[in-house]
Amino acid sequence: MIPSKAQLDSAYSIVKPYVHRTPVLSSSLLNELTGSNLFFKCENFQKMGAFKMRGAVHAISKLNDNEKARGVVTHSSGNFAQALSLAAKSLNTKAYIVMPVNAPEVKKRAVKQYGGIITESEATIQAREAAAEEIIQETGATFIHPSNDTNVILGQGTAAIELLEEQPLLDCIMVPVGGGGLIAGTALAARYYGKNCKVIGGEPMLADDAYRSLKSGKIELNDTANTIADGLRTYLGDKNFPIIKSLVSEIIRVEEEEIRTAMRLIMERMKIIVETSSAVPFAALLKEQSNFAGKNVGIIISGGNVDLSELTF
């Protein structure tokens, strides 16, 4: 059930030519502040602005020629919509994107800019799934889930491979937990490329489904998910949960105010623009700072797609 090292190696060689090798940044100020040695893997500098490009490229690459000719479909209003659109363009196929009618104009524009073909649906999950199903019936396109897909998970793991190539002796890697694709991929990379490197998730208290899932041993949902970390409102799936269950050490939950503080610190001290979701693992580290003292900690900055006009501090 756990993908092999060979599968991850293969994903890395497939994904590499289509993505940026993003820089790993450090900040002496944040090191002083936390007492840890922090290494930020800046996927906010990735193509289309987030790590999701990696999984999308890998999933499309694994299709056969017939499937590629018919295209891919997903429903997402976030980064995966852009990722699948740009990956499809890079790999000469089509991406059909189901977006809720109320999705922000700026997100629709980004998808169109990358060549994605948008179908609007009502905002409910049922309506979105029905719209995707209709496209599949009409076009024969292959559905690709944003996070609960083994090839997507393997692709997302390549960010941590690059991080570990630069910093082989990390004690742990911290990532945000949303749908579970990034943390599952990172856990595989840490297992196969790290040296006793733990993987720790950061999750908003207001959408702590993964924390509860690890406790109960089965996939839990969120009743509400009003967190400002809008990329983390989703829940785990049957492909990534087994990986998370067996390879992730811990999930640390943080309050909204802690996310805001972490985001401001990253932007002020590191001079980089990050999404709210990206601030969650750093918020988790700040919360349990003493546990990380003296440790070498990798943090994956998952993305940087923020609407600048909505930034308020």
Add this chain to the structure above:
Amino acid sequence: MIPSKAQLDSAYSIVKPYVHRTPVLSSSLLNELTGSNLFFKCENFQKMGAFKMRGAVHAISKLNDNEKARGVVTHSSGNFAQALSLAAKSLNTKAYIVMPVNAPEVKKRAVKQYGGIITESEATIQAREAAAEEIIQETGATFIHPSNDTNVILGQGTAAIELLEEQPLLDCIMVPVGGGGLIAGTALAARYYGKNCKVIGGEPMLADDAYRSLKSGKIELNDTANTIADGLRTYLGDKNFPIIKSLVSEIIRVEEEEIRTAMRLIMERMKIIVETSSAVPFAALLKEQSNFAGKNVGIIISGGNVDLSELTF
């Protein structure tokens, strides 16, 4: 009158251990948009958030032991105040900083945080010079000018050395022009380390003293300087002007709206936080885009010290 390659080499080896080697970032989107190959040297990631650390370290390092024991003094409300404070701390001496009473609290806090000793004065240049003079009389500290000092100029040139080490075939390097220290240092680096690498300045139309100085052949002042690029309101001096006159190809002037557009583009597309002054050379490139088509262009992102609460787009 033009410092030698040996002097610049020496500055580089002196400065190196005290500064970050900042990354050089590219953006495929901005390359597509402009038709040039752009290489952004990210001095916004430098210690204290700006290239000014380089010149401050070099100037202090060149003092003899007696001078070092007595400390250094400058008047600045901007990045050089922080740079001199942090450089003095790194080199075990004291920095006396004259700041206008109306300087923003956040800037005073930053200077104090780096160990600078603040003296407040009235905001006029006369009052600031008088306050600095008084400190010199009392303490025997050495005055260090933020931009019109040969050792400062040589220190600032080290950013372009690093850029040219990574991208030896740049056709030109673009920098903002304020007091003239960065552009003079960059011009020396391009001359000694580049291969026919031009240096081009970007300057706000509202503070275009350097543009007019190059035209008239003598140092011109600004009547008013209300540009949003607040780091560029100053004028050239007798140490940097001869270097600029003999080694800088051109200065391109830009409107306030062009600076704002360039700043937003950099932040949205590159996901980095830059000061308004740092957006000026990119604004200059956008303005005369066709002249740079197909060229390899280095752009020095001079700093990232912005008050996030003042960011409005």
